[in-house]
Amino acid sequence: MGEGRTTGRINLPAGFEFGTSTAAYQIEGAATEDGKGPSIWDTFTAEPGRIIDGSSGAVACDHYHRVGEDVALMKRLGADGYRFSVSWPRVFPTGSGPVNPAGLDFYDRLVDELVANGIAPMATLYHWDLPQALETASDGGAGGWLNRETALRFAEYAAVVAERIGDRVAHWVPVNEPNVVSLLGYAMGMHAPGKALLFDALPAAHHALLGHGLAVQALRAAGATSIGTANNHAPIRPANDTDADRAAADLFDALWNGMFADPVLLGRYPAMDGSSLGEAMPGPVAEDLAVISAPLDFYGVNYYNPMGVAAAPEGAEVPFVYGEVTGYPTTDFGWPVVPEGLTELLLHLRATYPGMPPVRITESGCSYNTGPDEHGVVDDQARIDYLDAHLRAVADAIEQGVDVRAYYCWSLMDNFEWAEGYTQRFGLVHVDYDTLVRTPKRSFDWYAETIRACR
Numbered sequence: 001m002g003e004g005r006t007t008g009r010i011n012l013p014a015g016f017e018f019g020t021s022t023a024a025y026q027i028e029g030a031a032t033e034d035g036k037g038p039s040i041w042d043t044f045t046a047e048p049g050r051i052i053d054g055s056s057g058a059v060a061c062d063h064y065h066r067v068g069e070d071v072a073l074m075k076r077l078g079a080d081g082y083r084f085s086v087s088w089p090r091v092f093p094t095g096s097g098p099v100n101p102a103g104l105d106f107y108d109r110l111v112d113e114l115v116a117n118g119i120a121p122m123a124t125l126y127h128w129d130l131p132q133a134l135e136t137a138s139d140g141g142a143g144g145w146l147n148r149e150t151a152l153r154f155a156e157y158a159a160v161v162a163e164r165i166g167d168r169v170a171h172w173v174p175v176n177e178p179n180v181v182s183l184l185g186y187a188m189g190m191h192a193p194g195k196a197l198l199f200d201a202l203p204a205a206h207h208a209l210l211g212h213g214l215a216v217q218a219l220r221a222a223g224a225t226s227i228g229t230a231n232n233h234a235p236i237r238p239a240n241d242t243d244a245d246r247a248a249a250d251l252f253d254a255l256w257n258g259m260f261a262d263p264v265l266l267g268r269y270p271a272m273d274g275s276s277l278g279e280a281m282p283g284p285v286a287e288d289l290a291v292i293s294a295p296l297d298f299y300g301v302n303y304y305n306p307m308g309v310a311a312a313p314e315g316a317e318v319p320f321v322y323g324e325v326t327g328y329p330t331t332d333f334g335w336p337v338v339p340e341g342l343t344e345l346l347l348h349l350r351a352t353y354p355g356m357p358p359v360r361i362t363e364s365g366c367s368y369n370t371g372p373d374e375h376g377v378v379d380d381q382a383r384i385d386y387l388d389a390h391l392r393a394v395a396d397a398i399e400q401g402v403d404v405r406a407y408y409c410w411s412l413m414d415n416f417e418w419a420e421g422y423t424q425r426f427g428l429v430h431v432d433y434d435t436l437v438r439t440p441k442r443s444f445d446w447y448a449e450t451i452r453a454c455r
């Protein structure tokens with residue numbers, strides 16, 4: 001970390017915003033209720049072996065039936081904002097066609113509750129729960145984000161949601177982490193829809209980016225004035241100081257970071273192996289890039305930790321092997337705790353994209369599985385230390401000239417952690433999955449106090 005302080009008041013500017021983040025499939029439950037259609041995660045979690053504990057988001061935190069209770073927790077936190085996601089298959093059960101009124105009604109009630117409690121809604125339109133009907137292409141061809149039509153359906157969905165709740169939504173994020181959507185969902189088979197197409201998955205990246213751009217157009221048409229991203233970025237480091245590992249790290253950096261930041265912020269794809277990645281994308285790429293690079297009001301960054309990359313053995317299907325950097329303390333998830341990596345990332349983004357709009361940290365957090373002790377207290381000091389260090393890393397970046405406006409902690413509450421099911425707890429609030437009882441952790445009280453102290 002820079003020369004910033006490691007104790008005492010965290011030196012964040014007046015007006016800096018604090019929030020928390022969640023996602024529909026991870027907290028709502030009610031997976032088949034009130035007309036909601038199946039998503040690719042409902043399908044994926046039903047496939048044996050896909051989820052480490054065999055669980056799903058069928059019930060999750062049952063947020064669908066507990067909005068009042070959960071917004072009251074945000075109010076008690078003193079949070080400025082709350083980032084949630086809208087479940088596309090709750091609004092359009094088959095991805096397009098007839099709207100499900102009960103689905104829109106739910107988000108109408110949610111934003112009303114947030115506004116009534118002085119909490120600014122940040123709505124993510126896509127946090128991975130694609131309507132299953134769009135994944136299963138009607139013509140038997142490529143479905144989901146491999147199919148350009150999905151981007152068009154996404155823009156139509158964006159327009160309908162904006163019309164209903166746009167008057168109360170403060171900030172919009174069209175697509176959460178298009179790199180994870182395309183690379184983990186279509187290239188490596190680790191996330192829904194579970195395809196392992198390797199470089200044949202690149203069209204999914206392009207169409208997710210096109211969906212972002214078309215949704216920005218739809219949101220602007222509906223009067224939106226604060227639209228951004230939630231891009232998962234990580235400093236990429238060669239595992240060893242060798243030419244081969246440095247080349248592998250550069251390639252992975254282009255795929256993980258540049259392929260999703262450059263089109264949005266520069267209107268072009270990064271180079272890879274001496275030519276533009278755009279040449280690997282389905283056309284019309286130039287026209288699409290003009291849509292994808294529509295001006296934004298903030299650049300949302302999801303940060304967890306730097307990644308280490310090594311060259312793959314000769315003949316491997318993919319020329320790199322990636323993993324977490326080593327030599328640092330780790331969370332219960334095994335992710336390294338590297339707060340200075342967040343300062344490094346923010347400085348790198350500003351240097352690489354001089355015209356970048358203000359930054360919002362749309363996700364930052366950690367998994368520690370501490371549960372209630374005999375007194376019912378969840379003493380998660382490790383999460384307090386993590387959040388303290390990462391907020392100071394943001395303060396360091398701001399002191400060095402990066403315009404960062406907000407920090408949204410992932411997550412408000414423990415929730416369904418994708419392929420890890422319920423084995424990883426990221427929440428400021430502990431959730432007992434048997435009783436669904438919420439217990440604010442010590443980190444919740446610390447975050448509330450920090451928010452007050454920084455006002």
Ligand code: GCO
Pocket residue numbers: 023026176177180232302363410416417418426
């Ligand atoms: C992500 C997703 C979240 C995760 C969180 C912890 O960044 O992967 O946006 O849904 O749950 O980041 O992995």
